[in-house]
Amino acid sequence: MSAHRANRPVLDVRNAKKIYGSGEATVVALAGVSLTVHRGEYVAIMGSSGSGKSTLMNILGCLDIPTTGRYLLDGVDVSKLNDRQLALVRNRRIGFVFQSFNLIPRTTALANVELPMAYAGVRSAERKRRAHAALDLVGLADRADHEPNQLSGGQQQRVAVARALVTAPALVLADEPTGNLDTQSTADVLAVLDSLNQSGRTIVLITHEDDVAMHAKRVIRLVDGKIVSDQRNGHLAASRSAMLRDAYSTAVYR
Amino acid sequence: MSIFETIRFALRGLVANKLRSGLTVLGILIGVGAVILLVAVGNGSAKVIEESIESLGTNTLTISSGGFGRQSSTSTSSTSLTVELATALADQSAAPHVKTVSPVVTSSSLAATYEDTDVTVGSFIGTHPDYATASNFSIKSGAMFTTDDVNDHSKVVVLGSTVAEGLFGTVDPLGQQINVSGKLFTVIGVLAEKGSSGLSDPNDLAIAPLSAVQESLTGYGSLSQILVQAVSADDIDTAQAEVTSILNEKLGVTSTSSSTPYRIMNQAELLETRTSNAKTFTTLLGAVAAISLLVGGIGITNIMMVTVTERTREIGIRKALGAPKRTVLNQFLVEATVLSVIGGLLGVAGAVIGSQFTIMGTKPVIVPSSVLLALGVSVGIGLFFGSYPASRAASLRPIEALRYE
Incomplete structure (x- = not known):
């Protein structure tokens, strides 16, 4: 793995704008956002409701495209991709964690974690092995055969995290992952995200809670579709060592 | 993703909604079952008609006197059939495809008495011994009378x-001994029962030597009919041609005559008419059943639409996790197809079971092609009616699908 690749930003958003409607009814959700996130970073995007953070999240997750501006994910300009290629990008490069868990109902935790790999065409035995490993990582190895309605909210969200990281994506995108959880479950899920970042995963966390954002090493605040602040919580040294670890673990993982 | 994987996903989706899947399967089951069973009933009744006509003998020609139109304009004696004419028809050199010729005189609704019992005999037939075999009667007990009996005028x-x-x-x-209109006849045999060909009872008859019947009951007038038996069913047309030429010659009919003084009824033609009637009946039943199959298909669309709407969020999740359009489309198509295939197979099973019973007085006979057709149509319906909801599901944008509550 070359140094060039390791230094390439995972996210590179250049002056992205998102405008809904036209004429009088125009709503500007994003008013020109530029943002670069490097490998191994742990970023929290904060903002009140209506600040455009959900729109930004959708664009980052390739669920939506900016009206103008460019967005490069892992060096690939996703605004030029077609439907099928976007599906591939979502599958290979992004791991989603949603506020409402979004597990497939009436399907076991293991099968849920296997799902993105099934779409990626991984063979069954390999899939099972990796899904078990991912569940083990989030501390739910013993819950593999439980269906979502047999799991607590915190457990469901940890299954969702396992599902997000099982494909070894370049980016784990968490949209208010603790929004529906009690304090203890919130702590559990954040602990999992923290340890993921410790082992080199790039994480973008969207939240409106300060104490959740405190876990991240970099906090970006959005107001009215613009970035108003971009602060680093941790030390540069820690960030750099994380980058090196990421380069190493990526090489091992693939 | 492999097709096997897709099928597994689809099955999981169906099992998750047992009641709904069950009802849809029921709709298709009834449709397919009805098509197969009703066609089988139609076919069964056609078979019955066919068999009963065959039991009359498909290799026979019935010659009766009087052509259409001729009878009213001229009342010449040339229209009457005679024993001599029958003998002429039996000439092997002139008509090599004729096997037997039986002159027939019939007396309808005669009272017959034995001791204190009396019955009305539907038709009292005077003929030659060959009549029984030509009209497919077999002897149950006793014996048929012989040519000697005919010559001897035996009663x-x-x-x-x-x-x-x-x-x-x-x-x-x-x-x-039975008393028929004051004349005594000795019973020497009883015919085996023969299947009914419709309204009249073919077993309501008595057969006696031609000479005896003419002498004691009908008099020596003209014959009612001449029953001609061809060598085989395939030779019936040739035999008819031969018979026609002999009759034309004997009765002085020229090729310019607009009509003939006799009528030849070909059993094979009768069979064709009846069979085509039965086919119409079958088609009608099939059409009714096809409508129910169509309704079943619309049921599938309905269920699949509900399924897609209800699982919009799930579709959104799948797409967010990287499911390509094609995979989502296939999953829903397979779900619809599996429903219709299971429904179709159960329908076939139901129809097979149902055909073991007698329905509307007929024993259904399953037409293999109707099974294939109904199964094919049900699968087609699954694909056709499932494709709209499936493509709707596949085209959902993940962002909108995820927002759906």
């Missing part, structure tokens, strides 16, 4: 099963 009679039962009940009729 012997062979009874149809209906007449025998009516007159004798449990008594053995052989050797008994």
Whole structure:
């Protein structure tokens, strides 16, 4: 793995704008956002409701495209991709964690974690092995055969995290992952995200809670579709060592 | 993703909604089952008609006097059929495809009495011994009269099963004497029962030597009919041509005549007419059943639409996790197809079971092509009616699908 690749930003958003409607009814959700996130970073995007953070999240997750501006994910300009290629990008490069868990109902935790790999065409035995490993990582190895309605909210969200990281994506995108959880479950899920970042995963966390954002090493605040602040919580040294670890673990993982 | 994987996903989706899947399967089941069973009933009744006509003998020609139109304009004696004419038809050199010729005189609704019992015999037939085989009658007990009996004017009679039962009940009729319009006939045989060809009972008859019947009952007038038996069913047309030319020659019919003084009824033609009627009946039943199959198909669309709407969020999740459009489309198509295939197979099973019973007085006979057709149509319906909801599901944008509550 070359140094060039390791230094390439995972996210590179250049002056992205998102405008809904036209004429009088125009709503500007994003008013020109530029943002670069490097490998191994742990970023929290904060903002009140209506600040455009959900729109930004959708664009980052390739669920939506900016009206103008460019967005490069892992060096690939996703605004030029077609439907099928976007599906591939979502599958290979992004791991989603949603506020409402979004597990497939009436399907076991293991099968849920296997799902993105099934779409990626991984063979069954390999899939099972990796899904078990991912569940083990989030501390739910013993819950593999439980269906979502047999799991607590915190457990469901940890299954969702396992599902997000099982494909070894370049980016784990968490949209208010603790929004529906009690304090203890919130702590559990954040602990999992923290340890993921410790082992080199790039994480973008969207939240409106300060104490959740405190876990991240970099906090970006959005107001009215613009970035108003971009602060680093941790030390540069820690960030750099994380980058090196990421380069190493990526090489091992693939 | 492999097709096997897709099928597994689809099955999981169906099992998750057992009641709904079950009802849809039921709709298709009834549709397919009805098509197969109703066609089978139609086919069964056609078979019955066919068999009963065949039992009359498909290799026979019935010649009766009088052509259309001719009878009213001229009342010449040339229209009457005679024994001599029958003998002429039996000429092997002129008509090599004719096997037997039986002149027939018939007397309808004669009263027959045995001791205190009396019955009305539907038709009292005077003929030659060949008549029985030509019209597919077999002897149950006793014997058919012989040519000697005909020559001797013997007053012997062979009874149809209906007449025998009516007159004798449990008594053995052989050797008994019955009184027919004041004349005594000795029963020498009883015919085996023959299937009904419709309204009239073919077993309500008595057969006696031609000479005896003419002498004692009908007089020596013209014959009612001449029954001609061809060598085989395939030779019936050739035999008819031969018979026609002989009759034309004997009765002085020229090729310019607009009509003939006789009529030839070909059993094969009768069979065709009846069979085509039965086919119309079958088509009608099939059409009714096809409508129910269509309704079942619309049921599938309905269920799949509900399924897609209800699982919009799930579709959104799948797409967010990287499911390509194609995979989502396939999953829903497979779900619809599996529903219709299971429904179709159960429908076939139901129809097979149903056909073991007698329905509307007929024993259904399953037409193999109707099974294939109904199964094919049900699968087609699954694909066709499932494709709209499936493509709707596949085209959902993940962002909108995820927002759906």
